[in-house]
Amino acid sequence: MVNVELKNVVKKYGDLIAINNLSFKVNSGELMVLLGPPGAGKSSTLKMVAGIEEVTSGEILIDNESVTNFDPADRDVAMAFETYALYPHLSVFENIAFPLRAPKRSRLFSEEVVKEKVLEVAQFLEIDMLLERKPKELSGGQRQRVALGRCLIRDPKVFLLDEPIAHLDAKLRHRLRRELKKWQQRKGVTTLYTTTDYLEAFSVADRIVILNKGILQQVGSWEEIYNRPANTFVGTIVSDPPMNYFNGKVVVDGGKMLMQVKGTSFYLPSPIEEKVKQMNIGEVVLGVFPSKILMSRDENFIPGSGTIVDGIAKFTELRGSRKIVFVQTPQDLSFTIQLPAETKVQVGEHVRCFFGENEVQVFDKQSKINLFWV
Amino acid sequence: MPAFILTAGILIPFGYSVVMSFTDFNLTSGTSNFIGFGNYIKLAKDPEFWNALKVTILFTIGAVAIEVGIGFVSAYLLNLGMRGQKIWRTLFLLPVMLPPAVAAIMWKLMMAPIQGVFNYLLQLVGLPGSQWLGGSSSALFSVILIDAYVFMPFAGMIFLAGVQNLPKEPYEAAAVDGVSSWFTFRRLTIPLLKPVILIVLLFRIMDCLKQFDIVYAATKGGPASATMTISVQAYYHSFRWTNMGYAFAHLVVLWAIVYVLSYFLVGQWRKAVSEVHGY
Ligand SMILES: Nc1ncnc2c1ncn2[C@@H]1O[C@H](COP(=O)(O)OP(=O)(O)O)[C@@H](O)[C@H]1O
Ligand SMILES: [Mg+2]
Numbered sequence: 001m002v003n004v005e006l007k008n009v010v011k012k013y014g015d016l017i018a019i020n021n022l023s024f025k026v027n028s029g030e031l032m033v034l035l036g037p038p039g040a041g042k043s044s045t046l047k048m049v050a051g052i053e054e055v056t057s058g059e060i061l062i063d064n065e066s067v068t069n070f071d072p073a074d075r076d077v078a079m080a081f082e083t084y085a086l087y088p089h090l091s092v093f094e095n096i097a098f099p100l101r102a103p104k105r106s107r108l109f110s111e112e113v114v115k116e117k118v119l120e121v122a123q124f125l126e127i128d129m130l131l132e133r134k135p136k137e138l139s140g141g142q143r144q145r146v147a148l149g150r151c152l153i154r155d156p157k158v159f160l161l162d163e164p165i166a167h168l169d170a171k172l173r174h175r176l177r178r179e180l181k182k183w184q185q186r187k188g189v190t191t192l193y194t195t196t197d198y199l200e201a202f203s204v205a206d207r208i209v210i211l212n213k214g215i216l217q218q219v220g221s222w223e224e225i226y227n228r229p230a231n232t233f234v235g236t237i238v239s240d241p242p243m244n245y246f247n248g249k250v251v252v253d254g255g256k257m258l259m260q261v262k263g264t265s266f267y268l269p270s271p272i273e274e275k276v277k278q279m280n281i282g283e284v285v286l287g288v289f290p291s292k293i294l295m296s297r298d299e300n301f302i303p304g305s306g307t308i309v310d311g312i313a314k315f316t317e318l319r320g321s322r323k324i325v326f327v328q329t330p331q332d333l334s335f336t337i338q339l340p341a342e343t344k345v346q347v348g349e350h351v352r353c354f355f356g357e358n359e360v361q362v363f364d365k366q367s368k369i370n371l372f373w374v
Numbered sequence: 375m376p377a378f379i380l381t382a383g384i385l386i387p388f389g390y391s392v393v394m395s396f397t398d399f400n401l402t403s404g405t406s407n408f409i410g411f412g413n414y415i416k417l418a419k420d421p422e423f424w425n426a427l428k429v430t431i432l433f434t435i436g437a438v439a440i441e442v443g444i445g446f447v448s449a450y451l452l453n454l455g456m457r458g459q460k461i462w463r464t465l466f467l468l469p470v471m472l473p474p475a476v477a478a479i480m481w482k483l484m485m486a487p488i489q490g491v492f493n494y495l496l497q498l499v500g501l502p503g504s505q506w507l508g509g510s511s512s513a514l515f516s517v518i519l520i521d522a523y524v525f526m527p528f529a530g531m532i533f534l535a536g537v538q539n540l541p542k543e544p545y546e547a548a549a550v551d552g553v554s555s556w557f558t559f560r561r562l563t564i565p566l567l568k569p570v571i572l573i574v575l576l577f578r579i580m581d582c583l584k585q586f587d588i589v590y591a592a593t594k595g596g597p598a599s600a601t602m603t604i605s606v607q608a609y610y611h612s613f614r615w616t617n618m619g620y621a622f623a624h625l626v627v628l629w630a631i632v633y634v635l636s637y638f639l640v641g642q643w644r645k646a647v648s649e650v651h652g653y
Pocket of ligand 1: 043
């Protein structure tokens with residue numbers, strides 16, 4: 001089995017620092033997703049692991065061996081390129097078969113076996129009826145699948161999949177993200193997978209690395225990330241609509257610590273109370289995911305320990321199986337809530353919202369770091 | 375209208391030549407009678423014409439092979455990004471800036487059997503000198519060398535542009551897949567450069583088939599008829615021997631050959647472009 005490790009990797013393009021001191025480890029057989037907005041440095045990271053881009057400093061290990069100075073060919077990785085990188089003059093079949101025809105592998109695969117393998121991969125990716133076509137005769141989504149096929153046909157130590165399903169239509173994307181995960185588990189190949197879509201990340205990943213501007217933000221399973229986002233950037237990127245944020249002052253009222261903002265007082269979770277006290281923090285940013293706010297039209301609704309906020313549903317929006325409600329209090333505090341689509345809410349209606357004490361994240365105002373992690 | 379003028383401008387001299395090739399137009403006597411295919415029948419039986427055709431074809435094959443071969447290798451080397459890249463490129467381009475006839479005279483001096491630089495250099499390394507342009511067996515090779523000197527940089531520069539425009543990513547993909555560089559060269563570089571290679575072939579083959587100036591300046595077609603290309607032969611028939619009708623028949627045959635070949639090459643080029651670029 002094969003693990004992959006990055007140690008203090010830095011990548012500069014001229015003056016631009018694309019990757020800044022990045023370290024993380026991918027365990028054997030694990031599917032690690034790099035999640036981040038465009039420009040975060042995901043492709044650069046994959047290319048450095050592949051050896052197409054040199055590291056400016058730092059080290060890359062595959063199978064506990066430093067490959068930092070290895071040629072791409074000697075690293076035994078397979079990569080699906082974000083930009084496809086197809087061979088324009090070769091048919092889909094020959095594009096996918098290309099890695100098997102390389103002199104060092106061609107002895108291992110007879111023409112029969114090559115055909116069989118190409119067909120298997122092509123059927124998996126639903127491009128088996130396109131095998132005779134040239135790349136120019138394909139749509140973007142079809143090209144992307146050819147690029148993916150050329151990668152999957154190999155049995156490498158590591159798969160590097162750079163936004164491998166970003167350009168497919170929604171249905172196929174949903175099927176493939178399940179199937180890709182299965183394929184990867186069946187082969188047991190350690191995988192680095194990038195995406196800008198947190199839902200895709202959550203559905204395929206064993207663990208996730210969140211990157212922003214070349215800097216690592218958080219590593220963890222999706223539960224770990226969703227339960228305790230490391231900072232406000234993570235809170236924003238792993239939720240749509242993004243996390244609600246409130247800036248406010250910390251006050252102590254009757255032994256309980258509260259944060260006050262626009263006439264509303266939120267209770268802080270007890271582990272945070274201690275830290276705020278110790279560090280003598282006066283102002284914090286409170287964050288709550290829209291999916292973690294409960295709502296009721298019942299005036300007596302009090303589900304547990306937390307904060308009640310009464311407001312008015314300003315407008316609602318249906319998004320697939322979810323309903324997004326924008327709420328505003330008389331003192332102008334506003335936030336979004338995510339509810340099941342069938343929830344009945346009238347625009348202009350009074351609603352009672354409940355912020356559970358432990359669903360609330362508290363961030364330092366300056367550094368935007370989750371105080372839970374401090 | 376401009377298209378019409380352009381077409382007329384191209385067609386009138388061509389039509390005139392074709393018409394003249396069916397006459398016995400003679401500059402000395404001033405006669406010009408229609409003689410049907412007379413000139414062409416004469417041509418088919420003329421051993422000098424067949425020799426000229428052979429010389430032209432050998433010249434073209436030799437010159438184009440060297441220009442394309444060395445041009446390709448030079449483009450590859452220039453693309454490596456050595457130190458002093460700019461100087462290399464300028465030096466490389468020098469020969470193209472010379473008028474071919476001037477280059478021919480320059481080489482003629484260097485190839486002189488007694489005082490020439492080449493024989494001097496050969497002698498230095500202990501090799502026997504050559505008659506170069508003066509030898510019936512070495513003359514054709516010598517004019518080929520001159521043409522290669524003048525036009526190799528042209529081929530090289532076009533190849534260099536082609537190499538520099540190669541997409542980077544397929545090479546990255548091939549590198550990750552552990553494909554050897556020779557395999558990459560054969561399966562990727564050559565097919566991707568096919569349009570450029572065909573363009574160079576097209577230009578150089580057409581140009582070589584029509585070769586006149588270098589040969590005329592260097593050997594005037596001699597010794598004997600060792601370097602007598604069709605163009606030079608036609609020139610002798612027309613202005614030296616004033617037999618215009620017969621000279622035009624030579625040119626029309628040459629035109630036909632150039633036309634058929636370029637038609638074929640342009641077709642191949644179109645196909646290659648659509649294969650590589652998809653339009
Ligand atoms: N070859 C390059 N030359 C210069 N800058 C680059 C190059 N490749 C990427 N960058 C820059 O590095 C940063 C990270 O890019 P990239 O790794 O492609 O991010 P991502 O894949 O997450 O979108 C971006 O700011 C991008 O503009
Ligand atoms: Mg990218």
